Amino acid sequence: MGDLNKLTIAEARDALARGETTAVELTEACLGAIEGAGKLNAFVHHTPEIARDQARAADARLKAGDAPAMCGIPLGIKDLFCTKGVASQAGSRILEGFKPEYESTVSQNLLDAGAVMLGKLNMDEFAMGSSNETSVYGDVVNPWKIDERDLTPGGSSGGSASAVAADLCLAATGTDTGGSIRQPAAFTGITGMKPTYGRCSRWGIVAFASSLDQAGPMTKTVRDAAIMLAAMAGHDPKDSTSADIPVPDFEAALTGDIRGKVIGIPREYRMDGMPDEIEALWAEGRRMLEDAGARIIDISLPHTKYALPAYYVIAPAEASSNLARYDGVRYGHRAKLAAGDGITEMYEKTRAEGFGPEVQRRVMIGTYVLSAGFYDAYYNRARKVRALIKRDFDEVFDQGVDAILTPATPSAAFGLGEMAEADPVRMYLNDVFTVTVNLAGLPGISVPAGLDAKGLPLGLQLIGRPWEEADMLNTAYALEAAAGFVSKPAKWW
Amino acid sequence: MLDHLAFETPKPTRIAGAKEDWELVIGMEVHAQVASNAKLFSGASTAFGAEPNSNVAFVDAAMPGMLPVINEFCVEQAVRTGLGLKARINLFSAFDRKNYFYPDLPQGYQISQLYHPIVGEGEVIVDMGPGVARRVRIERIHLEQDAGKSVHDMDPNMSFVDLNRTGVALMEIVSRPDIRGPEEAAAYVVKMRQILRYLGTCDGNMQNGNLRADVNVSVCRPGDYERYQETQDFAHLGTRCEIKNMNSMRFIQAAIDYEARRQIAILEDGGEVVQETRLYDPDKNETRSMRSKEEAHDYRYFPCPDLLPLEIEQDWVDAIEASLPELPDAKKARFVTVFGLSEYDAGVLTADVEAAHYFEKVAEVGDGKLAANWVINELFGRLKKDDRDITTCPISPEHMGEIIALIKSGDISGKIAKDVFEIAYTSGRAPAEIVETEGMKQVTDTGAIEAAVDAVIADNPAQVEKARANPKLTGWFVGQVMRATGGKANPKAVNEIVAAKLGL
Numbered sequence: 001m002g003d004l005n006k007l008t009i010a011e012a013r014d015a016l017a018r019g020e021t022t023a024v025e026l027t028e029a030c031l032g033a034i035e036g037a038g039k040l041n042a043f044v045h046h047t048p049e050i051a052r053d054q055a056r057a058a059d060a061r062l063k064a065g066d067a068p069a070m071c072g073i074p075l076g077i078k079d080l081f082c083t084k085g086v087a088s089q090a091g092s093r094i095l096e097g098f099k100p101e102y103e104s105t106v107s108q109n110l111l112d113a114g115a116v117m118l119g120k121l122n123m124d125e126f127a128m129g130s131s132n133e134t135s136v137y138g139d140v141v142n143p144w145k146i147d148e149r150d151l152t153p154g155g156s157s158g159g160s161a162s163a164v165a166a167d168l169c170l171a172a173t174g175t176d177t178g179g180s181i182r183q184p185a186a187f188t189g190i191t192g193m194k195p196t197y198g199r200c201s202r203w204g205i206v207a208f209a210s211s212l213d214q215a216g217p218m219t220k221t222v223r224d225a226a227i228m229l230a231a232m233a234g235h236d237p238k239d240s241t242s243a244d245i246p247v248p249d250f251e252a253a254l255t256g257d258i259r260g261k262v263i264g265i266p267r268e269y270r271m272d273g274m275p276d277e278i279e280a281l282w283a284e285g286r287r288m289l290e291d292a293g294a295r296i297i298d299i300s301l302p303h304t305k306y307a308l309p310a311y312y313v314i315a316p317a318e319a320s321s322n323l324a325r326y327d328g329v330r331y332g333h334r335a336k337l338a339a340g341d342g343i344t345e346m347y348e349k350t351r352a353e354g355f356g357p358e359v360q361r362r363v364m365i366g367t368y369v370l371s372a373g374f375y376d377a378y379y380n381r382a383r384k385v386r387a388l389i390k391r392d393f394d395e396v397f398d399q400g401v402d403a404i405l406t407p408a409t410p411s412a413a414f415g416l417g418e419m420a421e422a423d424p425v426r427m428y429l430n431d432v433f434t435v436t437v438n439l440a441g442l443p444g445i446s447v448p449a450g451l452d453a454k455g456l457p458l459g460l461q462l463i464g465r466p467w468e469e470a471d472m473l474n475t476a477y478a479l480e481a482a483a484g485f486v487s488k489p490a491k492w493w
Numbered sequence: 494m495l496d497h498l499a500f501e502t503p504k505p506t507r508i509a510g511a512k513e514d515w516e517l518v519i520g521m522e523v524h525a526q527v528a529s530n531a532k533l534f535s536g537a538s539t540a541f542g543a544e545p546n547s548n549v550a551f552v553d554a555a556m557p558g559m560l561p562v563i564n565e566f567c568v569e570q571a572v573r574t575g576l577g578l579k580a581r582i583n584l585f586s587a588f589d590r591k592n593y594f595y596p597d598l599p600q601g602y603q604i605s606q607l608y609h610p611i612v613g614e615g616e617v618i619v620d621m622g623p624g625v626a627r628r629v630r631i632e633r634i635h636l637e638q639d640a641g642k643s644v645h646d647m648d649p650n651m652s653f654v655d656l657n658r659t660g661v662a663l664m665e666i667v668s669r670p671d672i673r674g675p676e677e678a679a680a681y682v683v684k685m686r687q688i689l690r691y692l693g694t695c696d697g698n699m700q701n702g703n704l705r706a707d708v709n710v711s712v713c714r715p716g717d718y719e720r721y722q723e724t725q726d727f728a729h730l731g732t733r734c735e736i737k738n739m740n741s742m743r744f745i746q747a748a749i750d751y752e753a754r755r756q757i758a759i760l761e762d763g764g765e766v767v768q769e770t771r772l773y774d775p776d777k778n779e780t781r782s783m784r785s786k787e788e789a790h791d792y793r794y795f796p797c798p799d800l801l802p803l804e805i806e807q808d809w810v811d812a813i814e815a816s817l818p819e820l821p822d823a824k825k826a827r828f829v830t831v832f833g834l835s836e837y838d839a840g841v842l843t844a845d846v847e848a849a850h851y852f853e854k855v856a857e858v859g860d861g862k863l864a865a866n867w868v869i870n871e872l873f874g875r876l877k878k879d880d881r882d883i884t885t886c887p888i889s890p891e892h893m894g895e896i897i898a899l900i901k902s903g904d905i906s907g908k909i910a911k912d913v914f915e916i917a918y919t920s921g922r923a924p925a926e927i928v929e930t931e932g933m934k935q936v937t938d939t940g941a942i943e944a945a946v947d948a949v950i951a952d953n954p955a956q957v958e959k960a961r962a963n964p965k966l967t968g969w970f971v972g973q974v975m976r977a978t979g980g981k982a983n984p985k986a987v988n989e990i991v992a993a994k995l996g997l
Contacts, residue, residue: 082558204558210798324601325555370793
């Protein structure tokens with residue numbers, strides 16, 4: 001078989017089961033692809049020895065007839081996941097040299113399911129960013145290109161998106177706090193899914209904003225997302241916010257039959273200045289679902305316009321506290337001190353050197369909104385807005401809506417460096433369609449649905465009912481089939 | 494059964510300033526380490542005295558991605574404490590983060606309960622002497638994590654951090670400003686410690702820092718406190734200063750006394766007391782400013798997103814309540830009403846839960862008063878001489894009870910009993926066996942006593958004459974007989990026989 005790295009999880013699984021290939025061959029194909037893809041800067045810590053060992057073990061399990069769901073599937077792991085004995089830096093200088101003595105629950109679940117880890121994937125520093133330009137490892141480049149310019153793969157899971165889109169791995173883990181899986185998936189023409197908050201354990205994932213963070217799969221197809229999510233998910237007593245409910249067989253739910261399903265189209269997601277082609281794609285998605293037998297209704301989510309400001313209060317507030325532990329005392333980077341420097345200087349210099357500008361900005365915003373005298377005006381008000389946003393969704397689900405269709409992003413991928421001089425809020429606007437889902441704790445998925453006029457991929461987002469990922473995945477599966485998106489970036493790297 | 498004995502309220506401490514009289518108003522925050530083998534949010538051990546940084550879980554060291562998981566037993570201990578303080582138990586409580594930077598606080602925040610504590614209003618009756626006590630209202634109890642320990646004196650250029658204590662569960666028990674003097678403040682801590690030890694929710698070890706107090710002190714003019722009580726308006730009270738981290742009753746008293754006089758001097762000088770945090774220096778017996786209100790940390794409290802709100806069931810609370818031991822006030826009242834002890838003696842015997850249990854076992858022989866006398870006077874005296882306490886007492890309560898039983902049956906006299914006690918205390922032998930083996934049994938056989946009396950009368954005719962003239966001298970004969978019988982003769986019988994033989 002040629003180009004094993006281009007297989008989907010499902011294809012590879014079936015080929016392995018039929019003995020047409022081996023986990024070692026799959027792994028070697030991916031390692032080779034990674035080797036040749038340095039320009040993308042997606043993989044930042046390579047673990048070929050670990051991968052080969054795991055692949056051999058997977059082959060032994062396959063041979064023994066004891067092959068779990070992800071057996072022998074080579075994956076990339078976002079740098080935000082702590083991986084035992086392997087550098088885990090969250091894309092930050094402040095975690096320079098940090099190698100955890102523990103494995104995150106999600107990556108452990110994947111390894112237990114037989115997966116092979118190829119290495120760690122680039123990301124925005126501490127998952128803060130929408131373009132993968134805030135990483136200590138440098139920018140990730142989108143494999144899609146329309147001219148000589150390098151494009152962003154989106155962020156924060158930009159390394160994961162780029163690696164999957166460029167077939168450097170069969171799939172990758174991502175995390176999504178405000179859109180960090182779905183936006184890069186849309187920018188790179190792959191499938192990215194954020195499960196219901198609490199579906200996947202956060203234990204061992206470097207925290208950005210604890211009440212919003214959720215891990216999810218970044219895959220080439222909806223079926224792969226279903227397979228991989230089942231392997232990642234599950235109750236974890238080590239994470240008090242992980243839900244103690246059974247994980248259904250998501251793949252079994254993929255019938256493609258969505259007749260009678262009610263799909264809501266929220267009028268508030270029609271933004272001023274939104275490109276016509278996004279509008280057109282959305283209308284096309286609506287038509288495709290309708291053709292597949294779903295009933296389309298217009299709905300209202302009236303508090304949508306407050307979501308982005310509320311998100312940019314809550315997420316930085318939690319982050320300012322979560323990132324306090326990076327102080328140079330116990331691990332990671334510690335600044336060189338001058339004679340006479342005390343603990344305050346050690347904190348200040350370490351954090352000034354260790355955190356990049358975007359992280360510093362958010363830590364300062366978060367500190368500010370939690371401070372005495374401002375707490376009610378910002379943090380508490382944002383929490384109330386959050387409750388209203390959740391209520392908006394509850395009400396439409398109560399009306400019988402099964403899923404909500406929106407654009408995934410307000411634009412296609414933009415050029416790296418293009419936003420360098422822009423107001424940070426312009427970058428934050430990338431999350432405008434995705435943050436509501438995190439604030440409400442809902443599952444959401446971005447499915448590649450077409451190309452813009454220049455030939456860049458665009459995604460549509462489906463938002464599901466809480467804990468009903470299976471149903472949402474099935475709708476996404478129908479959308480994927482109708483869209484028939486098969487384009488791949490031409491290899492230039 | 495009585496909840497507690499009746500009491501009157503003590504007079505508040507009054508301090509005469511240079512110009513006028515002042516009263517004290519004191520509120521306390523007691524930090525009590527929860528008696529638990531594991532920490533509040535990790536499985537790491539809480540054992541004291543381990544090698545530095547050996548009892549540290551990943552979450553205690555705030556490693557990236559680590560998450561807290563609540564220790565149910567610590568919650569149970571907090572509920573038990575609340576019930577012991579007759580407090581409202583909040584079935585819904587929640588954890589908040591208190592953010593500040595310090596090397597012994599690895600997370601950069603302490604997980605605490607600002608907005609929704611697990612325990613609400615309760616009360617403590619602070620004993621100030623028989624029939625006198627102060628009722629102090631408890632405002633709240635919340636659970637929180639302890640910090641680690643910074644060590645600054647091991648190296649001239651470096652500081653070290655020991656995280657063994659990091660994350661250990663503390664209960665912060667906050668009182669209302671109902672304490673009215675230095676002695677009451679110390680007595681409050683004594684009583685709190687006593688209750689916690691009865692409940693088994695804190696070992697009360699102040700030397701190890703397992704129980705420590707922050708003391709809020711203000712002064713006001715006579716009458717102002719009553720106005721505050723009527724209105725609950727703090728404006729009637731003076732500005733308070735908080736003295737941090739006190740771990741000795743003596744220092745608490747000294748610090749309050751110093752602080753009150755400092756504030757009075759400022760006020761009488763026309764100045765204003767500045768609200769601030771102060772530290773007590775026992776070497777110089779003074780308090781010093783640690784940080785002013787302006788320098789106070791902005792802790793940026795917000796709900797901890799890693800933990801769900803803590804929701805507990807009333808049934809669970811009821812089960813804990815049903816398992817509560819008898820508490821000091823009730824035990825003391827019972828000792829007074831059932832055993833007929835004085836309030837003072839009952840107070841001495843119930844001061845320590847182990848001692849109270851010991852006494853109750855001794856009292857099983859049936860004479861509570863006699864048992865109380867022996868436990869308080871002989872046993873406690875002997876233990877003190879050896880610098881021991883009841884937990885290392887070498888004589889078992891069963892043996893102690895045996896001694897009381899031997900006295901009551903007339904087998905030994907009170908005097909002999911002291912010898913038996915000493916042998917039993919030092920050797921661990923059973924008192925009945927000691928009396929038997931050592932031949933210490935009282936002679937109650939009148940024939941033997943008569944023979945001894947006859948012999949003394951026969952040998953001392955001159956004394957007989959004198960005694961007949963002056964009956965007060967019969968005591969000399971009794972003494973001779975006791976000596977002759979090695980002290981074993983029943984003194985009452987000897988007295989009667991001597992009197993009869995002398996014809997008195």
